[in-house]
Amino acid sequence: MTVRASDSQCEIRGVRMSAGLRERLSKLARVTHDEGVAQPIVRSGVGNFSYRAAILCGGIDQHVSHSIFTVKQRSFEIAVYRQLVAPSMDFKLSHAVSTALLAWLLLKIYRLVYNIFLHPLRRYPGPLCAAATTWWKTYIEVYTQQSMTDVLEYLHARYGDVVRTGPNELHFSNPAAYNDIYNSSARWDKEESLYCCFGEDRSSFGFLTYNEAKQRKDVLQPLFSRRAITNMQGLIREKIDHLASVLTARDATGKSSDLFFAFRCFTMDTITAFCFAKSIDAMDAPEFKAPIVEAMEAANPTFVLFKHFALFRKLIFSLPPSLAMKFSPETAGLTQLQVILGQQVKEVYTNYESLSEAPHPIIYSRLLDPAAQNGHRVPVPGSLYEEGQALMFAGTDTVGNTLMVGFFHILDQPALQVRLREEVRRAWPELSQPPDFQTLEKLPLLTAAIKEALRMASGVTTPLPRIVPPSGATIGKHAVPPGTIVGMSSIFVHYSAEIFPEPDNFDIERWLGKGVQSLDQWLIAFSKGPRSCLGINLAWCELYLAFATMLRKFDMKLDGTTRKDLVWRDTFLPYFYGKHLTAWCTPIAA
Numbered sequence: 289m290t291v292r293a294s295d296s297q298c299e300i301r302g303v304r305m306s307a308g309l310r311e312r313l314s315k316l317a318r319v320t321h322d323e324g325v326a327q328p329i330v331r332s333g334v335g336n337f338s339y340r341a342a343i344l345c346g347g348i349d350q351h352v353s354h355s356i357f358t359v360k361q362r363s364f365e366i367a368v369y370r371q372l373v374a375p376s377m378d379f380k381l382s383h384a385v386s387t388a389l390l391a392w393l394l395l396k397i398y399r400l401v402y403n404i405f406l407h408p409l410r411r412y413p414g415p416l417c418a419a420a421t422t423w424w425k426t427y428i429e430v431y432t433q434q435s436m437t438d439v440l441e442y443l444h445a446r447y448g449d450v451v452r453t454g455p456n457e458l459h460f461s462n463p464a465a466y467n468d469i470y471n472s473s474a475r476w477d478k479e480e481s482l483y484c485c486f487g488e489d490r491s492s493f494g495f496l497t498y499n500e501a502k503q504r505k506d507v508l509q510p511l512f513s514r515r516a517i518t519n520m521q522g523l524i525r526e527k528i529d530h531l532a533s534v535l536t537a538r539d540a541t542g543k544s545s546d547l548f549f550a551f552r553c554f555t556m557d558t559i560t561a562f563c564f565a566k567s568i569d570a571m572d573a574p575e576f577k578a579p580i581v582e583a584m585e586a587a588n589p590t591f592v593l594f595k596h597f598a599l600f601r602k603l604i605f606s607l608p609p610s611l612a613m614k615f616s617p618e619t620a621g622l623t624q625l626q627v628i629l630g631q632q633v634k635e636v637y638t639n640y641e642s643l644s645e646a647p648h649p650i651i652y653s654r655l656l657d658p659a660a661q662n663g664h665r666v667p668v669p670g671s672l673y674e675e676g677q678a679l680m681f682a683g684t685d686t687v688g689n690t691l692m693v694g695f696f697h698i699l700d701q702p703a704l705q706v707r708l709r710e711e712v713r714r715a716w717p718e719l720s721q722p723p724d725f726q727t728l729e730k731l732p733l734l735t736a737a738i739k740e741a742l743r744m745a746s747g748v749t750t751p752l753p754r755i756v757p758p759s760g761a762t763i764g765k766h767a768v769p770p771g772t773i774v775g776m777s778s779i780f781v782h783y784s785a786e787i788f789p790e791p792d793n794f795d796i797e798r799w800l801g802k803g804v805q806s807l808d809q810w811l812i813a814f815s816k817g818p819r820s821c822l823g824i825n826l827a828w829c830e831l832y833l834a835f836a837t838m839l840r841k842f843d844m845k846l847d848g849t850t851r852k853d854l855v856w857r858d859t860f861l862p863y864f865y866g867k868h869l870t871a872w873c874t875p876i877a878a
């Protein structure tokens with residue numbers, strides 16, 4: 289089709305023009321119609337006019353025509369546009385949109401019907417909505433903001449030991465099933481939508497496959513072995529002593545302390561020194577409100593949002609930090625954390641040599657060492673950053689939560705605090721000569737208290753989702769087809785009344801006495817199998833040194849925190865949203 293237009297005339301060739309259209313145009317302008325001419329004349333029209341006329345004539349018609357309009361351009365243009373072009377454009381657009389919507393809707397309906405009636409998991413019990421669509425989980429976690437672990441408890445009480453929690457997902461509650469999923473021979477992939485939400489896809493924690501994770505963990509493992517951690521316990525001793533001195537100074541000014549943040553600052557300073565040979569000095573922040581610790585705390589619920597809305601996550605991660613924080617204040621904590629951490633990683637990258645001056649092995653020194661890579665390349669900067677973020681999260685909140693939960697219960701039972709202190713004092717008579725990690729490990733009451741704290745804090749509370757391999761699997765005596773997402777939250781083991789009677793009570797006696805060693809198999813805070821915790825030795829060492837030091841150096845009393853304040857919501861780690869554990873920490877003179 290061609291259009292030629294001037295101030296007074298518009299010529300259109302090679303278009304299809306119906307009788308109806310011709311009649312309507314005639315009312316607007318004088319139209320000359322010549323059926324015989326089909327040769328196109330290519331000349332440009334006058335701006336919008338020719339464009340609109342072109343749309344007008346291209347849209348609706350039957351016959352090939354050549355029409356000449358004699359027009360008063362402006363009024364013709366407006367009239368044609370209003371009466372013919374706009375409606376026809378609307379029609380075409382709305383037609384395309386509604387067709388696409390209909391196709392999408394049909395596809396979704398087909399998917400729902402398939403998920404409910406034809407899916408290989410159709411015989412597994414669970415809510416209909418969960419079987420039909422993953423949006424059910426989004427509704428629970430994002431819209432109602434319930435803790436998925438609470439919902440799972442309810443579902444298992446109603447449906448039994450296996451529940452379908454998504455179209456392609458099963459959750460198990462029988463403690464025996466835990467070992468079927470998480471054991472040394474189960475090299476199953478991690479599930480993408482959860483593990484990618486942290487933005488740590490290229491880290492020991494975030495790699496989805498066993499092989500990728502193993503390659504990275506093999507590089508890091510020598511630094512996390514029991515021997516390596518025992519050798520570097522001086523670093524942890526230095527950090528916990530520093531925390532004790534800050535708490536002492538606070539007490540001297542008559543202040544109680546936010547131990548929730550204080551413990552996180554201690555673990556943060558420890559892991560940053562271990563990673564970067566440089567502490568972030570979180571413990572020296574006023575009121576222990578170190579920006580990185582606060583940012584980490586605020587980041588927890590963000591991951592739930594990112595898990596359900598991957599596009600939103602990609603958008604936030606792609607924006608410059610200042611824009612991301614403005615655009616989405618609710619995820620600003622994570623962005624802030626990434627900025628702080630990014631600077632730290634960049635510094636290490638540019639001052640690599642300084643790492644060798646540290647008195648203990650440094651994680652980044654090893655990550656950047658070509659000789660440590662077992663024939664592979666040194667990780668790219670993005671992967672180095674992500675490893676740093678993974679280690680910060682893995683090493684800070686987990687140990688911090690265990691200390692916080694443990695100390696709440698110990699302070700809630702003053703007689704227990706005295707009993708534990710007496711045991712520690714026997715091993716640590718001279719305040720200025722603290723015993724080492726190996727000595728503390730032998731103290732039965734202290735060990736029982738730490739185990740009980742690990743049990744009740746539960747480490748990572750989310751069911752750790754894995755993909756059943758092509759061979760399929762039997763989990764808790766149920767045959768599970770290949771490709772199914774399976775998981776089990778640690779709380780179904782740690783709060784099982786059959787294994788741990790009266791599980792809501794902090795009772796160190798359950799770990800003491802003869803024949804209780806077998807109970808250790810049910811302490812699964814660090815998970816089991818090839819994707820279990822890389823930092824387990826570091827965590828135990830921090831816990832022993834911190835529990836012993838706090839008990840030996842302070843007489844502690846709760847400052848208004850009650851059991852109700854220990855409420856949490858599952859955001860991968862438990863997100864404690866009650867009043868922080870606050871206590872008076874009075875130094876013990878000798």
Ligand code: HEM
Nearest residue numbers: 493682683686687747748752813814815819821822823827
């Ligand atoms: C009480 C303290 C801790 C607890 C309860 C704990 C718990 C866990 C759990 C349950 C997992 C498995 C996560 C999954 O399957 O997705 C895990 C993995 C991991 N943890 Fe820990 N953790 C603790 C301390 C630490 C520390 C101090 C570090 C070191 C900085 C650390 C580093 C890691 C890493 C790198 C992984 C990923 C391993 C993999 O995916 O193969 N953790 N931890």
